[in-house]
Amino acid sequence: MNELKLTEELTEEYDKFRHGIELLMKSPDFSVGTTPSEVFYTEDKMKLIHYIPAVAKTHPVPVLIVYALVNRYYILDLQPDKSVVKKLLEEGFDVYVIDWGYPSGPDRYLTLDDYVNGYLHNSVEKIKEISGLDKITLLGVCQGGTFSIMYSALHPENVKNLVTLVAPVNFDSNKGILNLWAKGLDVDKIVDYYGIVPGDFLNSAFLLLDPFRLMIDKYIGMFERIECNTDDATCEVRNEDYIKNFLRMEKWIFDSPDQAGETFRQFMKDCYQKNLLIKNEMELNGKKINLKNITMPVLNVMAEFDHLVPNDASIPLADAISSTDKDTLVFPTGHIGIFVGSKSQKEVCPKIATWLKPRSFLNGKGDEKIGSGKKERLELAKEITGSGKEELPELAREKKLEQNIKKRKSRVNKK
Amino acid sequence: MEKSNFESTREFYDQWINMYKATMGKLIEMPAVGPAREKSEKMMKGFSTFVNLYAAGMDTSSNLQEVFLEAMQKVQEKISADMDGEINPEKYKEFYDIWIQTYSETFKDFAKSGHFVSDLGRLNANLMDYQKYNRDMLEENYLKPMNLPTKTEIDEINKELYTLKKTVKELTRQIKELKENK
Numbered sequence: 001m002n003e004l005k006l007t008e009e010l011t012e013e014y015d016k017f018r019h020g021i022e023l024l025m026k027s028p029d030f031s032v033g034t035t036p037s038e039v040f041y042t043e044d045k046m047k048l049i050h051y052i053p054a055v056a057k058t059h060p061v062p063v064l065i066v067y068a069l070v071n072r073y074y075i076l077d078l079q080p081d082k083s084v085v086k087k088l089l090e091e092g093f094d095v096y097v098i099d100w101g102y103p104s105g106p107d108r109y110l111t112l113d114d115y116v117n118g119y120l121h122n123s124v125e126k127i128k129e130i131s132g133l134d135k136i137t138l139l140g141v142c143q144g145g146t147f148s149i150m151y152s153a154l155h156p157e158n159v160k161n162l163v164t165l166v167a168p169v170n171f172d173s174n175k176g177i178l179n180l181w182a183k184g185l186d187v188d189k190i191v192d193y194y195g196i197v198p199g200d201f202l203n204s205a206f207l208l209l210d211p212f213r214l215m216i217d218k219y220i221g222m223f224e225r226i227e228c229n230t231d232d233a234t235c236e237v238r239n240e241d242y243i244k245n246f247l248r249m250e251k252w253i254f255d256s257p258d259q260a261g262e263t264f265r266q267f268m269k270d271c272y273q274k275n276l277l278i279k280n281e282m283e284l285n286g287k288k289i290n291l292k293n294i295t296m297p298v299l300n301v302m303a304e305f306d307h308l309v310p311n312d313a314s315i316p317l318a319d320a321i322s323s324t325d326k327d328t329l330v331f332p333t334g335h336i337g338i339f340v341g342s343k344s345q346k347e348v349c350p351k352i353a354t355w356l357k358p359r360s361f362l363n364g365k366g367d368e369k370i371g372s373g374k375k376e377r378l379e380l381a382k383e384i385t386g387s388g389k390e391e392l393p394e395l396a397r398e399k400k401l402e403q404n405i406k407k408r409k410s411r412v413n414k415k
Numbered sequence: 416m417e418k419s420n421f422e423s424t425r426e427f428y429d430q431w432i433n434m435y436k437a438t439m440g441k442l443i444e445m446p447a448v449g450p451a452r453e454k455s456e457k458m459m460k461g462f463s464t465f466v467n468l469y470a471a472g473m474d475t476s477s478n479l480q481e482v483f484l485e486a487m488q489k490v491q492e493k494i495s496a497d498m499d500g501e502i503n504p505e506k507y508k509e510f511y512d513i514w515i516q517t518y519s520e521t522f523k524d525f526a527k528s529g530h531f532v533s534d535l536g537r538l539n540a541n542l543m544d545y546q547k548y549n550r551d552m553l554e555e556n557y558l559k560p561m562n563l564p565t566k567t568e569i570d571e572i573n574k575e576l577y578t579l580k581k582t583v584k585e586l587t588r589q590i591k592e593l594k595e596n597k
Contacts (some may be wrong), residue, residue, distance in 0.1 A: 009508075044580070107568075109577040118584075177526055184536030189543040193550075195570060208526065212519040220511075 016226040023243045030247040033074035035086050037282050041126045046119045046128060054089035059360035060137050061160050062094040062127050069263065070202055072255050073097050075339050076141065077246050082340050087349035098123055102257045108195040110260035110269060113285035116150050124158050130352030135160035137360060141168050142309065146271065149317065150284065151292045163299045163352060166306055166335055168313040169320065172275040174309035179207055182272035185290035191261040199256030207313060208337040209307065222246050240342035249288045277314055300328045301348070328356060423482065425477040432470045464548045468541040470473065475534040486521040490514055
């Protein structure tokens with residue numbers, strides 16, 4: 001390389017850096033969680049969010065997404081063009097998500113039981129009430145998946161299907177660094193001192209997993225990706241989109257709610273340190289969680305290169321439950337990539353939808369169609385029951401649901 | 416690998432800690448007497464808490480320095496092999512890639528080691544002890560005399576509030592059930 005070429009390269013690097021700074025100085029709008037929604041139910045700091053359906057007639061069984069307490073649920077709706085929530089809506093599902101909120105003050109005493117048998121259970125009951133159904137689908141993500149597994153074992157009568165996404169159930173894994181670290185921690189000292197365990201405390205642990213990549217290389221990479229091709233008109237649009245998406249991810253990573261101390265204590269000790277859940281020895285408020293009570297259809301989704309929840313933390317779920325209708329999907333992505341990577345939209349969501357659709361019908365046949373009008377519905381009712389009465393409970397529920405959706409849509413539009 | 420400077424450093428700190436425990440530490444942990452014995456004993460306990468944190472910090476620091484040294488040596492070896500031992504401004508990108516990859520991998524390996532797990536656990540536990548001690552002292556020596564609410568008192572109120580909220584929820588549920596059964 002001669003000096004001229006070196007100068008050219010350095011100038012190019014400097015241009016990228018300068019251009020990146022200019023883009024950041026424009027304060028780009030990098031809103032997250034933009035899919036239209038409404039708060040459907042609140043309890044303390046928890047909010048149950050309902051997304052406005054994207055189709056005229058959704059699949060009958062609603063889907064409740066349960067996210068982890070660490071970080072925020074909007075990773076599933078991070079970018080308008082890469083949104084698990086949006087994709088599920090487009091696939092015809094009626095989607096709800098729990099926003100656990102930011103604990104403070106008295107929340108330090110919230111227990112795992114409060115989360116699972118309290119907030120989660122009440123959310124399920126509310127959805128059952130509005131939909132007129134006895135069961136709904138749970139889609140648990142990461143720690144939220146573990147909560148969903150606990151809930152499904154304790155309240156199997158309320159769960160039509162269980163989908164777990166990168167969810168740990170066996171914590172005795174030497175492949176996950178977090179599993180190793182957790183074993184050496186004096187959890188009692190942490191909870192007794194903090195009360196509410198700061199999100200930044202957990203975040204620093206995540207950064208320690210790979211400090212050089214996460215604290216240096218990531219930001220250098222951000223500027224390196226900037227294009228400075230003046231001949232290409234679309235280049236600037238790509239740059240802006242890239243910076244916005246980078247900032248969205250950055251916001252999500254550091255938007256870490258503090259953790260309710262007692263919940264953190266039990267989760268770390270019973271799950272990470274004693275691995276009680278998979279042994280059917282874990283208890284919530286004195287009630288034992290027996291995974292054999294899980295009999296509903298289960299789909300266990302994993303990320304092959306997951307550094308936070310290694311596959312051997314999720315795989316044992318299949319053998320631990322009694323369900324006969326159970327499937328496993330593994331995608332060649334990482335823990336976060338499974339929600340926001342390109343495969344997420346092209347493969348992960350469509351495959352989950354394909355599995356879920358035939359199981360999201362009340363009759364269990366899976367032969368109902370989306371978007372059918374009244375006439376078609378009556379025909380469908382005939383097919384199912386041999387009569388064509390509109391008073392069929394199923395149709396009445398659908399009607400009620402449609403009315404609710406219309407009402408909500410108009411409320412959201414007014415806002 | 417021959418004995419690094421950090422091992423000597425660690426040996427020095429180990430000796431220092433052992434010496435401290437055998438001499439000054441015993442003096443400090445000696446039961447206090449006299450009218451101010453309670454306060455004095457608490458104050459002295461703080462010294463031990465700090466020494467424990469310091470010792471844990473030193474161990475962690477020497478282990479980390481060891482890893483830095485190892486990473487640095489690996490970078491040098493890779494430069495010799497991949498860049499013909501030549502570090503010049505023209506190859507800065509190549510150098511950066513080698514540097515970041517080597518440091519990242521070396522630290523990730525270290526993070527999985529028993530050393531790190533034990534260092535992290537010990538450092539964290541001692542840090543919590545130290546912070547708790549400082550907070551207790553702040554409450555004891557400043558907040559209480561000024562009649563200001565302490566963390567302990569706020570926690571008590573928070574616990575009461577949590578219990579009350581839970582009771583109200585349970586009672587509301589029971590009333591709802593009774594109404595529905597009527």
